[in-house]
Each structure stands twice: as structure tokens, then as C-alpha cells.
Amino acid sequence: MKGYLFHTDDDRREMLRSIGAESIDEIIDGQVPQALQMQRPLDLPPAADEMSLEAELRSLAAKNCSVASHICFMGAGAYDHFIPAVVDEMASRGEYYTSYTPYQAEVSQGNLQVMFEYETMVSQISGLDVSNASLYDGGSAATEAVLMALASVKKRHKVVTSDAVHPQYLEILRSYLVGIEAELVVVESDESGCSDPLIDAIDDETACVLIQHPNFFGRLEQVQKIADTAHEKGALVIQSFDPISVGLLKRPGDLGVDIAVAEGQSLGNPLAYGGPYLGIIACRKELMRRMPGRIAGQTIDRRGNRCWVLTLQTREQHIRREKATSNICSNQTLLALRATVYLSLLGPQGLKETAEHCVVKANLARDRFAASERFELVHSGPVFKEFLVRDREADVTGLMRRAAAEGVLAGVPVSDVAEGACGGRYDDCFLVAVTEKRTETELDRLMAVLDAAQVGDSVHLAETV
Known part of the structure; x- marks a missing residue:
């Protein structure tokens, strides 16, 4: 415990003597005006x-709701997938855990190898040529991909996307595009919850198209059709994808996508009350020099031994600011390690089985909602593991709180993700996510709790999720 104790009086006197001050108050008086100083003890x-x-x-901690205490059907970009114990064991090793996100060029060989293995697996699951060593989260990865495309397609400034992309990703994108020469066009999705209408917005001024598949509503998009149209107009295509989904769905690279991004939380990383998470990005080799962050590569040293180096560092410290590809100067090495261990444990067959469980159980849940008198499915087309439900009594937030009080995290109200998302069309709806962890008994519990909830029930939930 010694490292966590406060300084002793002798320690403080020695430090004050070293800087030539009589007291801490003397230091504060010299730096902070009296009018700004608190004239009473802290309460x-x-x-x-x-x-x-x-x-x-x-x-205090017992008042929180979490996946350890509640059955979780929440999603909207963060999911309760099973994490094998080996992931925690490997990630908690001191040589990885203490370095966390190594910044300097002199990264250890162990961390460099982790980055290299991670990049290899990301290239495999995305179907693209090159991955970097990770970014910060799915939203920043999507925005970095757009900036990358704008820099790659000369004399074009138009970015076309859809409101079926995660609303928070779009908010990040809007923030990044403020102050630079770029036009963001967000097209309203159709009644089926898909982004086909954005095809009409793609023209000769379009630099890139951003699409999410499966999208924010859980629907599957016509990525190949959109990509073909975009390429005919000379634009690049960016796809935000669910890494688990490629166990069944075609990989972004197989759909003609130029840049793929993803939130890597579902790959062995806990929900952790919102982060930190893992940003995934991969691209075709022709775009590699525009990729943000850094890339670890494999080589041979002078003794003929296999070793690893930072092959590419397009970092702002090395070049003029206006020429920098990004402001990303590090990466989520610890979380990338967890993703690497997770993917290596599952392998192709395990990833496929996990995806199959998600699809089957999500459809079981949809059948239960379809049979309910209070709820209706908003979209009828295929989904992967998430779908949108409308509450006919329009009491979504209250409904979720009452379910949480009964031990069930029943879903995510669309209005909670982003106020006025999708023009307010889905303010009476909530997203339900069903992963491989959920059981039929838990599905029965979900519906029993929701069907029993009555509008106006008084429920006090001490803490939010």
C-alpha cells in the first residue's frame, strides 16, 4: 500500500524547501488571485x-445496473458478447497491461508482434489488404475513413451517407468536418430501414459514400449495389461493419468496399460503461499511404531472425500539420490485444457459430415481439442480431426503466442515442439486441416483464445503466 499513501509532513517540508517556499498557501497566493480562492474548507x-x-x-456500486446483475438486450453499438477467460488472463499480463497504449517509436517486440497479428486478423475479417494498429473507437474510425477518402479523391468535397448510420457516428463526423471544405449529405432511409435512397445523391462531385451494414436499425444493406454505383461515379466506398457478422455475411472487401471500419468492442472487450473501446480500420493497398495512425510490419534482422518494426507512422509530429493525414498519434494496443486473443480462440468456425447463434436467437425474439399486442416490429426484412421495436403505448423510456427495475435491460430507446435521430420518426421505438449469450428462458423473461409493465407505474431506479 505504500505507493498509494499521501506524502508525509516531512515530504512536503522537503519539497517546499527545495523550491524556496514556506508553505503551500504561499505558492497558491502567487498563482491564484484572492478573489478566485475558496475562503472556506471543502465540504x-x-x-x-x-x-x-x-x-x-x-x-454505491450495488446501485448500478450492469450485465453482471441484469439480463442484457441492449445494443446500439455496444454488445454483451461472451468473453473467454483466456482473454482476461492474457490481457492482464504485466508486460501488456502496464504499457497499455505504447506511444513512442521504441515499442517492445512483444507489443509490435501483437499489433502485427491484430492487423493480420483485421485484414482477414474485413477482406481488405491493409489494417493499421487500431484507432480509438468505431465512431472516430468512421470519421477518419471519411477524411482519408477526402484526401485521396482530389477536387471532390461531397460526402454521402444515410440516417441508417449510427447517429453518434454522424455527430462525430459533423464535428470533424466543421472548418474544412466538405459537404455532408445525410439521406433519409426508406420505409424498410435501408439506405437505397442515397444512391440518387451520388454524383460526379461525390468523394465518398459511408454506409453501415448491418445498419443502426439492424437491417442488412445492399452494399454491392451502392458500391457499384459509387465507383461508376469515381467515389470511394466506406463500410462500417459488425466484426461478428462476417462469420455469416460477406466481408466488406468482398462487397467492393474500399475502406472498412468497425467498433471492436464485440471482439473480447467488455462493455465497461461505455469505454474505452477499439476502433478498427482497413483499406485497399492503394490507399495505404493515406491511412491514419501506424502500421506494424514483419521483417528479418541482421542475424536472420524474424522481428517486427513500425513500418508506417503517418503521425502529425513528423510532418507539417496541414499535410498530416490525421491527428491520431497512438492506438488502443491493450484492446487490440484482447481482440487478437479472442479471434485466435474462435477461429473461422467459432466466429461462424457465434454469428449463427446471434441470427437464430434474434429471430426467436422477433417472433415473440410480433406476437405481442403492445409491440410491433418496425421493419420486416432480414436482420443480423438487432432489430427495431415500436411501443404502441409510446412510453419507451418508462418501459425500459420498469424493465430494468425487474432485472432486465430490455433495449435502447432510439431517442436516448441521439435526440431527434432520423427526424424523430422512431422516438417511440427501441432497439433490441440478441447475442449468443441470451437463452430462450431469458427471452421469455424479457417478454413477461415487458408485457406486465403498465403505463404510469411508479418505479424508482437509483442509477441509470
Whole structure:
């Protein structure tokens, strides 16, 4: 415990003596105007002993809802997939855990090999030639891909996308595009929840098209058709994909996509109350020099031994700011390690089986909602593991809170993800995600809790999820 104790009085006196000050107050007076200084003690409770403090923290933590205490049907970009124990074991090794996200060029051989293996697996699941060593999350990866496309397609500034792309990804994209010469066109999805209408917005001024498949509503898009149209107009195609889905669906590269991005949380990373997460990006080799971040490569040293190096570092420290490809200067090495271990454990067959379980169980859940008097399925077409449900009584937020009070995280209200998302068309709807972890008994529990909930029930849930 020594490393966690506060400085002693002797420590403080020695530090003050070294800088030539009599007291901490003297230092503050020289830096902070009197008018800005608090003239009273902080309003804090008395110090507690370790046993009392631990009991208080456990009491507070027990008020939280999590996948450890509740049955989880929440999704909207973050999913409760099974994580094998080996993933935690490997990721908690000191040589990986303490370095976390190595920044400097002198990265250890072990971390460089992890990056290389990760990049190899991402290239395999995306069907594209090159991956970097990871980005920060799915939303920033999608935006970095758009910036990459804008830099690659000269004299074009139009970005075409759809409101079937995750609303938070679109908000990130809007923020990044402020102040640069770019036009963002967000086309309304059709009644089936798909992005086919954006095809009409692709023209000779379009630099790139951003599509999500499976999309925010869980629907499957006509990626090949959109990609062919975009390429005919000379535009690049970016696909945001679910890494688990490629166990059954065609990979982005097989659909004619130029750049693929993904949220890597589902690959062995816990939900963790929203992060940190893992940004995945891969592209065709012709675009490699525009890729943000860094790439670890394999080589042979002077003794003939296999080793690993940073093959590409397109980082802002090395070049003029206006010529930089990105402001990304590091990567999520620890979470990329977890994804690498997870994918190596599953292998192609395990990934396929996981995807199959998601599809089968999601369709079982859809059948239950279709048979309910209170709810209706918003879209009738195929989905992967997530789908949109409308509450005919239009009490979505209250419904979710009542279900949580009964131990079920029943879904994600669309309005909670982004206010006014999709023009408010789905404010009375919620997304339900069904992963391989869910059982038929849990599906029965979900429907029993939702069907029993009544509008106006008074439920106090101490903490949000």
C-alpha cells in the first residue's frame, strides 16, 4: 500500500524547501488571485477508515445496473458478447497491461508482434489488404475513413451517407468536418430501414459514400449495389461493419468496399460503461499511404531472425500539420490485444457459430415481439442480431426503466442515442439486441416483464445503466 499513501509532513517540508517556499498557501497566493480562492474548507465528510470506505463504495456500486446483475438486450453499438477467460488472463499480463497504449517509436517486440497479428486478423475479417494498429473507437474510425477518402479523391468535397448510420457516428463526423471544405449529405432511409435512397445523391462531385451494414436499425444493406454505383461515379466506398457478422455475411472487401471500419468492442472487450473501446480500420493497398495512425510490419534482422518494426507512422509530429493525414498519434494496443486473443480462440468456425447463434436467437425474439399486442416490429426484412421495436403505448423510456427495475435491460430507446435521430420518426421505438449469450428462458423473461409493465407505474431506479 505504500505507493498509494499521501506524502508525509516531512515530504512536503522537503519539497517546499527545495523550491524556496514556506508553505503551500504561499505558492497558491502567487498563482491564484484572492478573489478566485475558496475562503472556506471543502465540504467533504470526515476521513473514513479503509473498512468503512470499502463498505460505502460497495453500497454505491450495488446501485448500478450492469450485465453482471441484469439480463442484457441492449445494443446500439455496444454488445454483451461472451468473453473467454483466456482473454482476461492474457490481457492482464504485466508486460501488456502496464504499457497499455505504447506511444513512442521504441515499442517492445512483444507489443509490435501483437499489433502485427491484430492487423493480420483485421485484414482477414474485413477482406481488405491493409489494417493499421487500431484507432480509438468505431465512431472516430468512421470519421477518419471519411477524411482519408477526402484526401485521396482530389477536387471532390461531397460526402454521402444515410440516417441508417449510427447517429453518434454522424455527430462525430459533423464535428470533424466543421472548418474544412466538405459537404455532408445525410439521406433519409426508406420505409424498410435501408439506405437505397442515397444512391440518387451520388454524383460526379461525390468523394465518398459511408454506409453501415448491418445498419443502426439492424437491417442488412445492399452494399454491392451502392458500391457499384459509387465507383461508376469515381467515389470511394466506406463500410462500417459488425466484426461478428462476417462469420455469416460477406466481408466488406468482398462487397467492393474500399475502406472498412468497425467498433471492436464485440471482439473480447467488455462493455465497461461505455469505454474505452477499439476502433478498427482497413483499406485497399492503394490507399495505404493515406491511412491514419501506424502500421506494424514483419521483417528479418541482421542475424536472420524474424522481428517486427513500425513500418508506417503517418503521425502529425513528423510532418507539417496541414499535410498530416490525421491527428491520431497512438492506438488502443491493450484492446487490440484482447481482440487478437479472442479471434485466435474462435477461429473461422467459432466466429461462424457465434454469428449463427446471434441470427437464430434474434429471430426467436422477433417472433415473440410480433406476437405481442403492445409491440410491433418496425421493419420486416432480414436482420443480423438487432432489430427495431415500436411501443404502441409510446412510453419507451418508462418501459425500459420498469424493465430494468425487474432485472432486465430490455433495449435502447432510439431517442436516448441521439435526440431527434432520423427526424424523430422512431422516438417511440427501441432497439433490441440478441447475442449468443441470451437463452430462450431469458427471452421469455424479457417478454413477461415487458408485457406486465403498465403505463404510469411508479418505479424508482437509483442509477441509470
